[in-house]
């Protein structure tokens with residue numbers, strides 16, 4: 001059997017093993033411990049925010065933000081239609097309604113113009129997603145939000161270390177939500193983080209993630225909170241990954257560049273977005289093939305898999321899910337059907353990217 005190239009796998013070294021071992025040996029395996037504090041402090045520095053509040057995963061990071069902002073029943077949150085389903089589910093979990101706006105061809109992220117058309121008297125927040133590691137057009141989105149008094153919540157789950165100018169995702173809105181799932185740029189196995197420079201919001205998030213227990217009276221709860229804490233074991237992993245952030249993010253950017261060299265010149269093919277004002281973080285390599293649809297893409301995915309190349313289809317528009325409201329988002333619908341994510345992980349070599357690209361070129365022709 002020849003080689004198999006997965007879409008994703010984590011990069012774990014002796015540093016991660018050492019830190020986790022130290023956490024185990026310290027006895028602090030639950031949600032207290034020095035790694036939790038240093039992971040939060042380190043991640044705030046990494047994003048350029050005043051605060052970072054760790055949580056159990058990226059989905060609850062989004063949910064906790066909405067609860068902390070008092071967004072719930074009767075409220076609407078504008079989200080881009082093309083995203084991982086957690087974006088919409090977090091809004092529903094808070095009791096609010098996700099409203100699906102279209103995406104921008106230039107970034108694959110929320111279109112500010114489309115978001116503007118979704119505004120109603122019930123709109124409370126805009127939740128742009130930095131899809132596949134490319135930042136959303138935050139200047140336009142922040143300007144729109146400011147005109148209408150809305151909160152901007154970045155879903156930065158796929159965008160650790162992406163930048164607009166000198167500013168990093170997670171610091172571009174009121175607050176940002178990150179995921180450290182195993183396939184993300186930095187991983188803690190499962191885990192999440194909320195970044196913000198709003199001190200009152202950070203404090204509120206800390207209370208709510210810990211059962212909303214009174215600061216002054218133990219086991220007294222003025223309101224309902226949650227157990228959304230991360231563990232010291234996960235944070236130990238996170239501290240090690242954060243030390244290696246340049247390597248982990250730089251490596252992915254380079255892999256995306258290699259795919260560009262290999263496949264970028266092919267007719268009818270479009271690779272990762274890269275707006276002139278943005279520095280993407282290369283979470284996953286993307287390829288869009290003109291003329292592909294869901295059916296033909298499934299055939300292509302199967303053929304590639306048989307030859308050892310794992311790929312993933314782009315997300316479906318969330319508004320297509322049977323339990324969600326349909327939306328008129330033509331760009332999201334069109335892009336979704338012709339996109340694939342390619343193997344993107346630390347350790348993949350230049351020669352392997354060439355090998356994978358050769359297989360893709362051949363199989364693309366066979367389904368054309």
Ligand SMILES: *Cc1c(COP(=O)(O)O)cnc(C)c1O
Pocket residue numbers: 057058059060083084086087129155157158178179180181190191192
């Ligand atoms: C991964 C992801 C999430 C959810 O993060 P989890 O840690 O898996 O809960 C949310 N939004 C987007 C866009 C994601 O890719």
